[in-house]
Amino acid sequence: MSLIARVLEAGGISTVTFSNARDITVSAGNPRLVFTNYPLGNCVGRPFDRENQRAILGAGFELLESAPRPGIVVDTPHVWSADTGWMQLILSDAQPFISDAAEVKRQEALKQARAQKARQVRDA
Amino acid sequence: MEYVHYIDKTHEYYRKLGYAKTYNYARNDDIPFTPLKKPLAKCRVAIVSTAQFVMVDAAGNDLEPVRMSGTNVVEVFPIPSDWSPDRIRSTSEDHDRYQTEMKDIDAFFPITRLNEFVREGVLGSLAREFFRTLPNYSHRKTTEVDGPEILRRCREQHVDVALLCPV
Numbered sequence: 420m421s422l423i424a425r426v427l428e429a430g431g432i433s434t435v436t437f438s439n440a441r442d443i444t445v446s447a448g449n450p451r452l453v454f455t456n457y458p459l460g461n462c463v464g465r466p467f468d469r470e471n472q473r474a475i476l477g478a479g480f481e482l483l484e485s486a487p488r489p490g491i492v493v494d495t496p497h498v499w500s501a502d503t504g505w506m507q508l509i510l511s512d513a514q515p516f517i518s519d520a521a522e523v524k525r526q527e528a529l530k531q532a533r534a535q536k537a538r539q540v541r542d543a
Numbered sequence: 544m545e546y547v548h549y550i551d552k553t554h555e556y557y558r559k560l561g562y563a564k565t566y567n568y569a570r571n572d573d574i575p576f577t578p579l580k581k582p583l584a585k586c587r588v589a590i591v592s593t594a595q596f597v598m599v600d601a602a603g604n605d606l607e608p609v610r611m612s613g614t615n616v617v618e619v620f621p622i623p624s625d626w627s628p629d630r631i632r633s634t635s636e637d638h639d640r641y642q643t644e645m646k647d648i649d650a651f652f653p654i655t656r657l658n659e660f661v662r663e664g665v666l667g668s669l670a671r672e673f674f675r676t677l678p679n680y681s682h683r684k685t686t687e688v689d690g691p692e693i694l695r696r697c698r699e700q701h702v703d704v705a706l707l708c709p710v
């Protein structure tokens with residue numbers, strides 16, 4: 420996503436990225452980042468919490484209007500839950516990231532991509 | 544501030560699963576920048592997202608195919624910016640499914656909130672369409688194919704500001 424932000428900025432469009440993965444977004448050289456420490460899938464706020472969503476989007480609007488240079492990160496103050504256990508459990512054996520169903524679909528997609536490439540090579 | 548270090552964690556996770564190569568996360572030190580050219584209240588705004596969902600009709604039938612990870616063809620899928628938030632079905636596999644369910648589109652694709660901000664005069668207007676693309680392992684594909692296509696469509700719709708919403 421940050422790579423697209425970079426293409427847009429280079430092309431004259433201002434961007435702000437709302438992310439739940441601070442390290443990935445910063446590493447990619449993101450022009451303007453609003454980071455909220457929530458589980459992946461909640462980049463602009465807590466589900467069904469209008470005020471929280473408005474606050475996070477508002478932080479992005481302020482950053483757009485105030486950033487004097489690229490690379491500024493705004494860390495919003497919102498906390499997902501008092502229990503921070505969800506952070507430790509991510510990508511642990513107890514909580515595999517890829518579900519079995521998703522892994523089957525992923526393998527199928529890879530197979531199709533390889534077949535497509537093989538056809539392209541053959542037809543070239 | 545404590546937060547999850549996804550790069551280290553995913554490398555460790557896939558190493559344990561036996562993958563020989565780990566994903567090469569993008570690293571850039573130079574950062575392109577376009578300062579905002581006018582007040583937000585005069586800007587046209589678009590969402591760009593890697594959220595995976597399909598538009599559905601009133602009866603709940605899918606109106607488009609379910610798409611998984613990116614391939615090597617252009618993958619930019621528009622959605623009308625006035626699309627009804629209850630006419631989508633999430634197909635995401637990338638969120639933290641132990642913590643969250645992707646049942647409120649406005650938590651990851653803020654279509655209702657942005658329409659509110661336009662009505663309130665905080666934002667000038669919305670692009671006719673918002674844009675979805677697929678996560679892609681290839682940095683080159685994103686930078687040279689999907690990124691430029693999103694830029695082209697944003698220019699066509701006179702977009703001033705893009706809000707990027709990754710999942």
